[in-house]
Amino acid sequence: MAVRPAPAPASVSGWGRTAPTATRLLRPDSYEAAVAALREAAEGGRGAIARGLGRAYGDAAQNAGGAVLDMTGLDRIHEIDAVNGLVVCDAGVSLHKLMQVLLPLGWFVPVTPGTRYVTVGGAIGADIHGKNHHVSGSFSRHVRAIELLTGDGETRLVTPGDDPELFWATAGGMGLTGVILAATVELLPVETSLMRVDTERATDLDDLMARLAATDHRYRYSVAWIDLLARGARTGRAVLTRGDHAPLEALDAKARRDPLAFRPGRLPAPPRIIPEGLLNRATVGLFNELWYRRAPRESRGRLQRLPAFFHPLDGVPEWNRIYGRGGFVQYQFVVGHGQEETLRRIVRRIGACGCPSFLAVLKRFGDGDPGWLSFPLPGWTLALDIPAAMPGLGALLDELDEEVAAAGGRVYLAKDSRLRPDMLARMYPRLDDFRELRARYDPHGTLTSDLARRLAL
Amino acid sequence: MKDAFGAPQTLLLLGGTSEIGLATARRLIGRRTRRVYLAGRPSPALDQAARELRALGAEAMVVGFDALDPDTHEEVLGKVFAEGDIDAVLLAFGVLGDQAHDEQDPAAAVRVARTNYAGAVSAALVCGSALQRQGHGSLVVLSSVAGERARRSNFIYGSSKAGLDAFTQGLGDALHGCGVHVMVVRPGFVRTKMTEGRPEAPLATTPSAVAEAIEAGLRRRSEVVWVPAALRPVMAAIRLMPRPLFRRLPL
Numbered sequence: 001m002a003v004r005p006a007p008a009p010a011s012v013s014g015w016g017r018t019a020p021t022a023t024r025l026l027r028p029d030s031y032e033a034a035v036a037a038l039r040e041a042a043e044g045g046r047g048a049i050a051r052g053l054g055r056a057y058g059d060a061a062q063n064a065g066g067a068v069l070d071m072t073g074l075d076r077i078h079e080i081d082a083v084n085g086l087v088v089c090d091a092g093v094s095l096h097k098l099m100q101v102l103l104p105l106g107w108f109v110p111v112t113p114g115t116r117y118v119t120v121g122g123a124i125g126a127d128i129h130g131k132n133h134h135v136s137g138s139f140s141r142h143v144r145a146i147e148l149l150t151g152d153g154e155t156r157l158v159t160p161g162d163d164p165e166l167f168w169a170t171a172g173g174m175g176l177t178g179v180i181l182a183a184t185v186e187l188l189p190v191e192t193s194l195m196r197v198d199t200e201r202a203t204d205l206d207d208l209m210a211r212l213a214a215t216d217h218r219y220r221y222s223v224a225w226i227d228l229l230a231r232g233a234r235t236g237r238a239v240l241t242r243g244d245h246a247p248l249e250a251l252d253a254k255a256r257r258d259p260l261a262f263r264p265g266r267l268p269a270p271p272r273i274i275p276e277g278l279l280n281r282a283t284v285g286l287f288n289e290l291w292y293r294r295a296p297r298e299s300r301g302r303l304q305r306l307p308a309f310f311h312p313l314d315g316v317p318e319w320n321r322i323y324g325r326g327g328f329v330q331y332q333f334v335v336g337h338g339q340e341e342t343l344r345r346i347v348r349r350i351g352a353c354g355c356p357s358f359l360a361v362l363k364r365f366g367d368g369d370p371g372w373l374s375f376p377l378p379g380w381t382l383a384l385d386i387p388a389a390m391p392g393l394g395a396l397l398d399e400l401d402e403e404v405a406a407a408g409g410r411v412y413l414a415k416d417s418r419l420r421p422d423m424l425a426r427m428y429p430r431l432d433d434f435r436e437l438r439a440r441y442d443p444h445g446t447l448t449s450d451l452a453r454r455l456a457l
Numbered sequence: 458m459k460d461a462f463g464a465p466q467t468l469l470l471l472g473g474t475s476e477i478g479l480a481t482a483r484r485l486i487g488r489r490t491r492r493v494y495l496a497g498r499p500s501p502a503l504d505q506a507a508r509e510l511r512a513l514g515a516e517a518m519v520v521g522f523d524a525l526d527p528d529t530h531e532e533v534l535g536k537v538f539a540e541g542d543i544d545a546v547l548l549a550f551g552v553l554g555d556q557a558h559d560e561q562d563p564a565a566a567v568r569v570a571r572t573n574y575a576g577a578v579s580a581a582l583v584c585g586s587a588l589q590r591q592g593h594g595s596l597v598v599l600s601s602v603a604g605e606r607a608r609r610s611n612f613i614y615g616s617s618k619a620g621l622d623a624f625t626q627g628l629g630d631a632l633h634g635c636g637v638h639v640m641v642v643r644p645g646f647v648r649t650k651m652t653e654g655r656p657e658a659p660l661a662t663t664p665s666a667v668a669e670a671i672e673a674g675l676r677r678r679s680e681v682v683w684v685p686a687a688l689r690p691v692m693a694a695i696r697l698m699p700r701p702l703f704r705r706l707p708l
Contacts, residue, residue: 009634011634016461018461019459019460019593021458021592021593022636023592046591046592059458064542064591064592065591065592065593065636066592326677388461388676389677391673393462394460394676395488418462418464420489450458453458454466
């Protein structure tokens with residue numbers, strides 16, 4: 001008996017940098033290597049999970065004591081059908097790379113989240129949504145086929161037509177039905193790489209919801225940045241930004257020379273060491289105030305570059321460091337239409353507790369998606385970041401979970417790092433089907449993650 | 458698994474009747490803990506402790522464990538880890554001894570050292586290596602301010618805690634980067650049955666205050682926790698105090 005010198009395990013955590021665990025990080029560079037890595041992990045006894053660019057906030061792409069398959073080594077684009085708008089690519093290809101390659105051809109990804117540094121595999125595993133959810137639904141709705149390596153070692157071509165069960169369990173299945181190796185994705189045609197954007201301010205939460213409900217259908221993309229620190233009559237004040245891809249005729253002569261240019265800039269990353277408590281009520285309150293006042297009361301048809309519209313935070317690499325060593329949690333929930341009172345109550349509670357949460361996002365979802373564990377429901381979704389070190393945060397979020405579940409809503413697993421396991425079945429009614437399917441395709445439980453262990457997925 | 462706030466779902470309490478240990482278990486059950494193993498010498502008090510934790514809604518199991526019998530530790534604790542991951546181990550056993558008596562009875566003094574130091578070394582190594590295999594988990598070790606500087610009035614106990622404290626720090630470094638978090642907890646005078654009838658030291662605290670500090674330490678992934686926190690500067694000053702002066706302090 002001794003503490004053995006470990007074979008250099010890697011400490012892995014999610015984007016929120018909470019609860020790191022040690023794992024064996026394997027980086028397959030071919031499908032054969034992925035099959036071999038999964039087989040090796042199965043023998044290790046603590047399984048494996050695929051990981052993309054690590055943008056899930058919690059423990060979805062961690063596997064303590066087992067293996068984590070870093071899929072970014074599988075990053076080939078196999079085929080682009082520039083006529084019909086289809087791309088076939090490896091799971092480790094990032095949306096960033098897809099944009100770089102596809103925009104010059106006049107195509108765009110069907111759905112993009114707030115960061116383009118996610119992989120195609122991760123986008124399907126978390127069944128991500130974007131600002132166009134009310135029009136286009138989640139990412140997986142635009143996936144024609146998946147190459148899936150299941151826990152039994154088989155590689156299967158899964159399509160929603162031929163095997164809807166496995167397909168829709170995998171969409172939003174957090175990587176637990178298998179390792180996604182490749183996918184065929186439908187694209188969106190665009191004439192330019194610019195966005196035509198309308199911006200307006202909402203003075204409070206009711207004003208915001210009224211504006212979103214009344215005119216969202218006119219825009220392909222819609223999102224509101226909401227100031228959760230504002231209290232009293234200004235509770236829920238927000239800036240709405242909505243728009244669509246700009247058509248060619250909207251560009252001036254100079255911009256028309258290269259209408260599909262895509263050259264995102266990046267600032268330097270924040271330093272590694274950030275003092276604890278840099279983000280507090282005072283600093284975040286000041287930021288929110290400035291940012292609200294900076295926004296035009298109303299502006300129409302402004303042209304904006306694509307990264308500025310979709311991915312403002314991508315301009316700062318490793319921005320998650322600003323929360324310091326303690327990291328942060330992101331809380332994202334959805335409640336259905338008709339549950340506005342719950343949303344109001346939660347916004348008031350967050351404001352009252354003084355969570356230093358900057359730039360929370362409110363969005364109105366369209367129809368729910370067919371994925372068994374897909375997050376979206378028709379209704380309202382709110383996402384906010386909070387430093388994990390805030391005292392009493394765990395208990396507060398538990399209480400918010402109760403409100404959300406009682407209203408028939410749910411929290412987003414790709415963001416979760418702290419849900420109570422017994423809440424899961426209340427929020428995801430197809431959980432038992434999901435467990436049953438996993439047991440069928442992966443009888444030895446080879447695919448597992450810290451998220452799966454924590455929530456008994 | 459622990460959540461983002463370091464709240465464990467399963468807890469192994471070594472020293473299953475320890476008041477600090479049980480106060481911590483109760484507090485953690487109030488958060489995420491659903492399964493608790495109480496390890497200790499079989500006794501009605503141990504069974505009673507398990508019943509009380511069950512009443513709070515947790516699954517509580519009793520495990521026969523004797524700190525003075527290190528040869529059995531690997532087997533006994535190995536069985537616990539074989540049942541499933543343990544998110545946090547709290548090493549809370551220890552005896553105070555009777556300084557005046559034990560100075561005259563070396564065998565009794567050695568018993569204090571064997572329990573508090575040797576037994577803890579063995580149990581911590583077994584648990585540390587099991588946690589390392591899991592790739593996650595916290596090992597929380599109850600040390601004491603008595604280990605910071607040996608005092609005339611309880612240097613047998615104090616030296617055993619000094620050894621344990623140093624050992625735990627080293628183990629924490631050995632396990633650094635292995636996903637295992639090792640935390641030393643240094644309470645001052647804690648009002649428990651172990652200290653009952655003894656003159657209270659300044660900055661005395663309670664088991665529930667220690668439990669609260671442990672929960673916060675798990676959240677922050679602290680390496681050293683003082684309870685109360687004011688003891689840290691106080692003990693820093695005491696450590697620097699010249700010996701002739703220290704000897705004259707009524708401690």
